[in-house]
Amino acid sequence: KAGVTQTPRYLIKTRGQQVTLSCSPISGHRSVSWYQQTPGQGLQFLFEYFSETQRNKGNFPGRFSGRQFSNSRSEMNVSTLELGDSALYLCASSLRGMETQYFGPGTRLLVL
Amino acid sequence: DAKTTQPNSMESNEEEPVHLPCNHSTISGTDYIHWYRQLPSQGPEYVIHGLTSNVNNRMASLAIAEDRKSSTLILHRATLRDAAVYYCILRLYNTDKLIFGTGTRLQVFP
Numbered sequence: 196k197a198g199v200t201q202t203p204r205y206l207i208k209t210r211g212q213q214v215t216l217s218c219s220p221i222s223g224h225r226s227v228s229w230y231q232q233t234p235g236q237g238l239q240f241l242f243e244y245f246s247e248t249q250r251n252k253g254n255f256p257g258r259f260s261g262r263q264f265s266n267s268r269s270e271m272n273v274s275t276l277e278l279g280d281s282a283l284y285l286c287a288s289s290l291r292g293m294e295t296q297y298f299g300p301g302t303r304l305l306v307l
Numbered sequence: 308d309a310k311t312t313q314p315n316s317m318e319s320n321e322e323e324p325v326h327l328p329c330n331h332s333t334i335s336g337t338d339y340i341h342w343y344r345q346l347p348s349q350g351p352e353y354v355i356h357g358l359t360s361n362v363n364n365r366m367a368s369l370a371i372a373e374d375r376k377s378s379t380l381i382l383h384r385a386t387l388r389d390a391a392v393y394y395c396i397l398r399l400y401n402t403d404k405l406i407f408g409t410g411t412r413l414q415v416f417p
Contacts, residue, residue, distance in 0.1 A: 199350075228405075237407055237408075237409050237410065238351070238394065238407040239407070240404055240405055240406075240407075243403075250403075251402065251403060251404060253404070285350050285351070287350070287351075292403055293398050293403045293404070293405055295353045295356075296343075296351075296353065296405075297353070298343075298349075298350030298351045298352065299350050300348075300349060300350050301350055
């Protein structure tokens with residue numbers, strides 16, 4: 196079974212731009228979660244989608260948004276990028292929720 | 308707020324047991340304790356989880372204190388491939404969110 200894939204793997208943007216990251220979950224998994232990882236704050240939960248609905252949300256500003264498609268693939272969008280948004284963005288999938296999660300390799304975003 | 312506390316780093320020699328501690332004094336009765344590890348340049352990988360009783364799987368054992376305010380991840384025989392950052396995580400029952408700790412960086416020496 197193929198693992199969780201994330202595209203792109205690396206991205207460089209400038210302040211004020213917006214970015215869209217993509218995540219393809221393991222086949223059959225319906226829950227997709229997104230996390231931000233930085234050296235200063237560690238791993239922080241962004242949001243979770245299940246069956247195309249946002250089911251859970253972390254403490255991030257509204258500039259961070261996401262969606263899930265009928266095939267369970269998910270996208271995350273960050274608008275009006277700030278320097279502090281530079282991070283590794285990780286996507287994880289699971290069958291139903293926060294039981295065993297399978298993480299992708301992440302997208303490393305650098306904001307200049 | 309729920310949180311976990313772990314030592315920043317630990318060292319071990321190959322083929323020796325490793326005990327990675329975690330304090331979670333704010334845990335509630337229905338929160339699960341999960342452990343994940345993150346190898347260099349990879350996403351985190353599930354290791355084990357438990358609620359009240361000690362748990363074993365092919366990767367590790369999880370020992371949970373009777374009052375559930377602490378737990379210990381046990382690697383029975385460390386290998387060089389076990390060098391990673393180990394995260395102790397609370398899975399909150401009421402919100403189903405994962406609260407990650409800062410992690411313990413484990414170094415394994417040959």
